[in-house]
Amino acid sequence: MFFQIVHISGTTIYFVFVILLCWISRVPRTDPGAGWWACAILAAAMSRMLLFALDGTGDPRTVLLAYGALSSLEKTLLAIGIIRFLDLRAGERPVRRAAGLLGGWLGLAWLVPDLPAWAISTALAAFNAGLLAFVAIACLRRRPPDAGSWLPATALASGLLALHWATAFPLITVFPRWRVIGLALGTVLVLILYLSLLAGVLRQFQKRLTDAESQALELAYLDPLTGLNNKNYLGKLFEQALALATRPHHLVAVCYIDLDNFKPINDSAGHKTGDRVLQEVARRLKECTRSTDISARIGGDEFIVVATQLEQAVQVDRIAAKLLDRLCADIRIDGAAYPLGASIGISLYPRDGDTLSSLIDAADEAMYRVKSTRKNGYALYSRPDAPPAAADAR
Known part of the structure; x- marks a missing residue:
């Protein structure tokens, strides 16, 4: 029952974030990161829906491959959105290459039934943990002046999610109940992550409004040529x-x-x-x-x-x-x-x-x-x- 509650509530909130980020991305001159994050959390919501629909009824290997593909797609889109938001274009090509390698590995696992599940889960964990760690480091090292206090929250959530992915599969093997606990913990961290990203975009909107107001006041009160009062x-x-x-x-x-x-x-x-x-x-x-x-x-x-x-x-x-x-x-x-x-x-x-x-x-x-x-x-x-x-x- 708790597993179902976590899935339903988490997926519902995910879709709310999808709607908000899609709406914000349509605003003129919005940073392109918002659109990538909307696609990312949509992939996360779809992975949750898939996991809920196939839980206990589908082939575990198929569930792992499908869930892994969608979750890794989410992390790829999240990382590209951060790269675009922080203007770290040099990091986009390595992320795309890593995603391509993982996609090839998952395709191989689909074609080779004898490939052990631990090899698949290890690759997924390494890829997702690596991208989340990259996001955390990027948010800490590159802080634009209008970022406010949201980037440290993003970095913290990403770092904890990286640790979560790095330890999830071994913990589930040793402690099966961690599957439900880890799912709930991951849901909370993902919500914090995307809430901080949404706050970052709204912070940019606020700065744009205050800058526009300041500029309007200058135009209203100052002579544009000399800078004296008008x-x-x-x-x-x-x-x-x-x-x-x-x-x-x-x-x-x-x-x-x-x-x-x-x-x-x-x-x-x-x-x-x-x-x-x-x-x-x-x-x-x-x-x-x-x-x-x-x-x-x-x-x-x-x-x-x-x-x-x-x-x-x-x-x-x-x-x-x-x-x-x-x-x-x-x-x-x-x-x-x-x-x-x-x-x-x-x-x-x-x-x-x-x-x-x-x-x-x-x-x-x-x-x-x-x-x-x-x-x-x-x-x-x-x-x-x-x-x-x-x-x-x-």
Whole structure:
């Protein structure tokens, strides 16, 4: 009765794994190992069904040959799936050759009735134990970064199954009841093995989803050319800056930067060179700002720097002068020097506005005042009814 329960429950669970692995293997860009493992556990389920159907009714030699052929086919497909999953292509040819030799040996045993059963069982045990040991070693030695913790479980189950196959036939000869106990033990180990493989494929799916989410967030929040924050993300970062600026006497400066002489460079040297100029500008902005400041690209050649946690308005002049000095330095690309410049308009929170849009509008107005008069300078925003603020020009 226990023998029948083990067979029925084990075979049923095997077919569940077959369905799951087949379904997963149909998902686009799934590792090819899943399909091989689906075929492998299908072979294992068929071997169990055969063993159950012929138990006690068929010729023991025929049962041994048929069961051995299906079980060895399972181990071959399992090993090839591991090789494909871990990208160990050099190991696939020896596995196929070993499977071919075993198939020839089983065919010979079928044609030669006098061949002793121990010779057949020894060959089967050596082949299955060897492939399972190979799987265990491969899983321990080759661990891809997205494997998680499933490979050690696969290695452990494979190693125990290798030991199980190496000792099964001698134990059955000495201790006949081991046939039922060993079958139950093997069923549990096989289930652990394929459960760990299924977990490995699902772990890959999880990594693909998290990587796709991370990439989507980067596309949503970062400028793809320069790597700076984009205009969409600038608002969220600015809210965090305001939370820090609520402390007494803290100011926030919004610097609106429009590059001078960029269009002639873009037109004469080409868009690829223009893109490299913008990337160099972004690099210089990162160098000139602190970790608490915010740098963003909001247009073709327009940038914004938000200087946070300022205690005095005089600090704004030093920041603007530093930005202007770095942006006015020639940019060298492939041995050619490209002169650049910048017109910078600056607004202060809370003096010139309490929202990002109002501060950008004020800084934009100050920037256009610089651009329309002298270029290569900076100016603080001043209200129409206030005297003009001082500006620096180069």
